[in-house]
Amino acid sequence: QVQLQESGPGLVKPSETLSLTCTVSGGSISRYHWSWIRQSPGKGLEWIGNIYYSGSTKYNPALKSRVIISVDTSKNQCSLKVNSVSPADTAVYYCSRWFDYYYHMDVWGKGTTVTVSS
Amino acid sequence: QTVVTQEPSFSVSPGGTVTLTCGLSSGSVSSSYYPSWYQQTPGQAPRTLIYNTNTRSSGVPGRFSGSILGNKAALTITGALADDGSDYYCVLYMGGGMVFGGGTKLTVL
Numbered sequence: 566q567v568q569l570q571e572s573g574p575g576l577v578k579p580s581e582t583l584s585l586t587c588t589v590s591g592g593s594i595s596r597y598h599w600s601w602i603r604q605s606p607g608k609g610l611e612w613i614g615n616i617y618y619s620g621s622t623k624y625n626p627a628l629k630s631r632v633i634i635s636v637d638t639s640k641n642q643c644s645l646k647v648n649s650v651s652p653a654d655t656a657v658y659y660c661s662r663w664f665d666y667y668y669h670m671d672v673w674g675k676g677t678t679v680t681v682s683s
Numbered sequence: 684q685t686v687v688t689q690e691p692s693f694s695v696s697p698g699g700t701v702t703l704t705c706g707l708s709s710g711s712v713s714s715s716y717y718p719s720w721y722q723q724t725p726g727q728a729p730r731t732l733i734y735n736t737n738t739r740s741s742g743v744p745g746r747f748s749g750s751i752l753g754n755k756a757a758l759t760i761t762g763a764l765a766d767d768g769s770d771y772y773c774v775l776y777m778g779g780g781m782v783f784g785g786g787t788k789l790t791v792l
Binding site: 602610611612614615623624625626667668669671675 | 727740774781782
């Protein structure tokens, strides 16, 4: 059974780069596609982007210029980088497994909280 | 930019039936948007309920069902339990990406 665990710094300074990792256990990361989703305090969920097992990516147009999603198959990890962060990037960040048949997320990590503040 | 719309809040009595909807600010939702539904309780990660309009995810009770009603996707809870009081989000597949609705806060009382 695939399980996901997000990790990374809980505090990032404005204008710096937010870097998070999603560690996959119970399955090979290279067999599936992966998504990052975030939720600002008291707000709804926002899709950040997907990475496919081919290595190609698709990003939310609103974030595309600042986001990079990648996979490290040797570590069975998926990573998210968001550049030039501002307090508006403060959120709980979730990774999930994504299926391109019927286009949905199924397994979710518990999420990790990131605060952007000086 | 097309927005995915959901009722901000809804209330249902225990044992009652409630239908939450998911629409578009411009146009109609059809099965070609592959609507999916997610449940989230405060402080927890989302849980996948429904995908491909009406397919229940593994382990999801039969009281949850999905459909297309008119020009919207719909999530129906039949025989609501107190534990069903949560936030519910729909997601549509559009333009190669995923767009979340704003969520519906469901109260069971």
